[in-house]
Amino acid sequence: MTELKVGVIGIPGKWSTEALADALESRTGFRRVIDMAEVVADLDRPALMCDGLELGGLDAVVVKKISRDYSPHTLDRLELLRLLEQQGVRVFSPAGSMLRLIDRLACTVTLRNAGIPMPQTRVTECPGQALAAVREFGSAVFKPLYSTKARGMRVLSLAEGERGLKKHIARFHQDNPVMYIQRKLELPGRDLGLVYLGGEYLGAYARISRGDAWNTTIHSGGKYAPCEPGAVLIELGRRAQAPFALDFTTVDIAETEHGPVVFEVSAFGGFRGAREGAGIDAAAAYADYVLQGLAGQ
Incomplete structure (x- = not known):
């Protein structure tokens, strides 16, 4: 065993979080699962605290899950981890790397810039342009910018009819001002x-x-x-x-x-x-x- 103190940022009780904490404990003798909902950031010191533990005293943290669901708030949690990195605490994976993956559009732009083949994609705030994308694709998947496991996604096709498409697009647009639309493959x-x-x-x-x-x-x-x-x-x-x-x-x-x-x-x-x-x-x-x-x- 080593004397390294490595915390796991995740969801207490969730299988993957606990499995990683178990694996690290068996190798180091130290175990700590950190729920970001319980973390306090003192920006004056600066320091991150969780249930009496100052995270800056750890050798590293491994991020298995930053939140139960993705949202812009998830980005705020990742920003706090930059404080740890500044204090010399190793974060696996680096906060800046994870930041570009929470927002589906940021991930897509990075992949496109790298020449990675992806489904045909349209991004727009205009319902009329969203309707044009469905007409072009025939069948399209409307995806929230922040979601996992296909939550909040909606398949729309020409079979909906013009009136039906406009209604469904308007409903999706209410919760998703920036509409991310991919051809259904x-x-x-x-x-x-x-x-x-x-x-x-x-x-x-x-x-x-x-x-x-x-x-x-x-x-x-x-x-x-x-x-x-x-x-x-x-x-x-x-x-x-x-x-x-x-x-x-x-x-x-x-x-x-x-x-x-x-x-x-x-x-x-x-x-x-x-x-x-x-x-x-x-x-x-x-x-x-x-x-x-x-x-x-």
Whole structure:
């Protein structure tokens, strides 16, 4: 065992958070799960406190989950972690890297600038332009800028009719002033999650959709399954995650008749998919990586 003190920022009681805390405790003898909802930032000192613990006294924190749901407020929580970095506390992954992944548009712009293939996408604040996008695509997925597991997404198609489309677009626009719209792709009933640790490929899993679901998320009834992507997909995933300089991540890739496309890069990565679909103990691998990184500082 080492004497390093590494905290886990996550959701107390959640499996992935506790699994990572267990893995670090077994290697260091220290365990602390930090709920950002309980953190106080004293900007005068400056210091971050959580239940009597000054986080600046830790050697590192590993961010497994910053909040239960994504929202602009999530960005505020990540900003606070920059205080820790300034104090010399290592944050896995770096706060600046995660900041660019919480907002779906920031992630997409970074991927597009890197030349990563993605579904055709339109972004607009104008309902008329949103309607034009549906006409162009035939069927489109309207996505909130802050969401996970397809929550809040809405599929709209020409089958809705002109009046129906205008009504549904107006309703979506009420909660989403900036509308992010992607062409709905015809997929083979699955997409892939490729796992990377320190930029190196660790393994992959598939998400298989339920028969009547348009997406493959577990939230919508999908299930994990093994898969063995070829070298082309592994390299595409590596290129997609590279601009973000993350310590641990999952890249969501779909295979289409026109070639593979990337849907997104995860700020935190999926432990359960890695375990159930690929047989990877991601918590153990990540804990080893963190401790090796601290030893090499």
